[in-house]
Amino acid sequence: MDMFIVRGGERLSGSVSVSGAKNSALPLMAAAMACEGETTLCSIPDLVDVKTQSQVLGSLGMDVNRDPDGALSLKTVDETSCIADYELVRRMRASVCVLGPLLAKRRMACVSLPGGCNIGDRPIDLHLKGLSALGAQIRVDRGYVIARADRLRGANIFLGGAFGSTVTGTCNVMIAAALAEGTTTIESAACEPEVVDVGNFLNAAGAKIKGLGTPFLTIEGVEQLNGVKHEVIPDRIEAATLMIAAAITGGDVCLNKVRPDHITAVIEKLREIGVTVQLEFPDQPAKKQSVTVQVTQPLRSIDCIALPYPGIPTDVQAQLMSLLACIPGISIVTDKVFPDRFMHASELARMGANIRRESASAILNGVSRLSGACVMASDLRASAALVLAGLAAEGETVIRRIYHLDRGYERLEEKLISLGAHVERVRDEPQNMPDSLKLTDGESRPSHSELLAALTGPHWNQNTGQHNSESMTSSQDHADED
Ligand SMILES: CC(=O)N[C@H]1[C@@H](OP(=O)(O)OP(=O)(O)OC[C@H]2O[C@@H](n3ccc(=O)[nH]c3=O)[C@H](O)[C@@H]2O)O[C@H](CO)[C@@H](O)[C@@H]1O
Numbered sequence: 001m002d003m004f005i006v007r008g009g010e011r012l013s014g015s016v017s018v019s020g021a022k023n024s025a026l027p028l029m030a031a032a033m034a035c036e037g038e039t040t041l042c043s044i045p046d047l048v049d050v051k052t053q054s055q056v057l058g059s060l061g062m063d064v065n066r067d068p069d070g071a072l073s074l075k076t077v078d079e080t081s082c083i084a085d086y087e088l089v090r091r092m093r094a095s096v097c098v099l100g101p102l103l104a105k106r107r108m109a110c111v112s113l114p115g116g117c118n119i120g121d122r123p124i125d126l127h128l129k130g131l132s133a134l135g136a137q138i139r140v141d142r143g144y145v146i147a148r149a150d151r152l153r154g155a156n157i158f159l160g161g162a163f164g165s166t167v168t169g170t171c172n173v174m175i176a177a178a179l180a181e182g183t184t185t186i187e188s189a190a191c192e193p194e195v196v197d198v199g200n201f202l203n204a205a206g207a208k209i210k211g212l213g214t215p216f217l218t219i220e221g222v223e224q225l226n227g228v229k230h231e232v233i234p235d236r237i238e239a240a241t242l243m244i245a246a247a248i249t250g251g252d253v254c255l256n257k258v259r260p261d262h263i264t265a266v267i268e269k270l271r272e273i274g275v276t277v278q279l280e281f282p283d284q285p286a287k288k289q290s291v292t293v294q295v296t297q298p299l300r301s302i303d304c305i306a307l308p309y310p311g312i313p314t315d316v317q318a319q320l321m322s323l324l325a326c327i328p329g330i331s332i333v334t335d336k337v338f339p340d341r342f343m344h345a346s347e348l349a350r351m352g353a354n355i356r357r358e359s360a361s362a363i364l365n366g367v368s369r370l371s372g373a374c375v376m377a378s379d380l381r382a383s384a385a386l387v388l389a390g391l392a393a394e395g396e397t398v399i400r401r402i403y404h405l406d407r408g409y410e411r412l413e414e415k416l417i418s419l420g421a422h423v424e425r426v427r428d429e430p431q432n433m434p435d436s437l438k439l440t441d442g443e444s445r446p447s448h449s450e451l452l453a454a455l456t457g458p459h460w461n462q463n464t465g466q467h468n469s470e471s472m473t474s475s476q477d478h479a480d481e482d
Pocket residue numbers: 023026093094121122123124125126127128161162163164165166167168169190194314315337338
């Protein structure tokens with residue numbers, strides 16, 4: 001297992017390109033299974049999740065190859081298997097997107113209930129509701145969704161749930177409906193750019209989907225889809241993460257290969273915080289634009305709410321929290337998509353952040369500087385948030401379990417290093433722990449003398465008698481390792 005050592009305090013500057021979107025690439029790969037012939041997907045990021053999805057598709061009779069130029073070519077060579085096994089599917093959420101294409105093309109599917117980031121309840125009832133409405137018979141047996149459909153027929157489907165719509169669920173139902181007999185309407189469809197990307201791909205392959213990007217889709221079923229060449233959209237979550245990296249280090253960074261129109265809410269929120277965000281080439285089509293992020297004034301605390309698109313993405317909530325944790329003043333961060341997605345809070349607290357959880361919100365009392373610590377990544381975006389916090393912190397931060405990060409960010413440390421950050425990837429072994437965080441007896445805690453120094457050191461506020469980087473106690477047990 002690897003860990004990152006981040007030495008904080010460097011101001012990031014320069015330019016960097018955003019990779020293709022993970023959350024588009026994975027359902028697009030599944031959608032290729034619904035097509036005849038070869039599909040070529042360009043700008044697919046080199047990620048652990050993409051490798052896992054390739055394995056899932058490989059186990060279902062697809063030939064998946066990465067060309068030297070980075071494009072992924074996919075072709076069905078054997079349609080006999082319909083079983084997506086637990087060992088692969090448990091590793092990530094988007095593997096459930098094989099359910100729709102399997103039913104549409106092979107009339108049966110046996111797919112393990114999916115894994116993915118541990119960010120709260122993640123049922124798939126809406127996926128199953130939509131596919132049942134199209135005529136599939138479905139039951140869940142010993143952890144597997146077992147589904148059959150002699151024929152899929154168009155239907156009127158309402159896909160709304162308690163927390164809005166479902167991104168992968170809309171993809172699943174849309175892919176199945178594209179090959180169903182007759183017309184399907186989906187009300188309360190997800191409007192995320194990744195869903196639009198999958199819909200555009202299906203339309204290029206011969207589907208007839210109208211209303212993409214709105215909550216109401218009309219899908220006229222067709223007999224056959226044919227593989228095409230498709231360029232995946234840039235990753236808006238990676239773009240937002242890099243923008244926050246620039247902001248948290250007081251930097252000056254230009255992002256290329258970005259779709260500013262996909263991150264309007266994040267751009268607006270950063271501007272509200274006081275970050276200067278400018279669109280370069282605003283007269284050009286969105287896909288040719290660049291975004292520069294600069295800090296030229298003190299930043300302000302604010303409130304923000306993660307919502308379905310076009311709101312601030314839940315996948316950026318943790319990274320924004322890192323930024324707000326080191327802007328003095330009170331900020332409130334609420335997540336309306338995954339109300340329990342706050343595993344990063346207790347780890348940020350180890351770095352001196354002052355955070356209190358209240359149901360679906362976290363209340364932050366920003367400190368002027370975080371301090372390096374040994375922290376544990378709990379999920380993909382939480383890992384990114386800890387890296388960002390480390391970039392801004394005083395001293396060294398060790399982030400363990402970064403395999404979460406490798407699932408969804410392409411060469412993040414290389415990109416940050418190219419902007420001037422000090423990030424090192426090393427094996428997670430005691431001898432690699434930096435001196436400043438050296439373990440005393442093989443456990444993750446500072447030495448006795450360091451604790452004494454912290455008790456008697458200069459960081460005390462003379463007026464209140466309180467430590468300046470007051471923090472809440474971590475609820476996560478660091479001994480609980482894989
Ligand atoms: C691979 C991928 O694209 N992952 C993204 C996708 O996940 P994913 O597609 O799993 O997320 P959903 O959009 O389905 O979930 C949104 C909300 O709906 C609820 N829900 C979902 C499905 C369902 O059948 N029933 C139900 O109640 C979920 O618990 C959650 O509260 O969208 C999320 C929300 O933008 C992102 O955080 C994930 O990064």
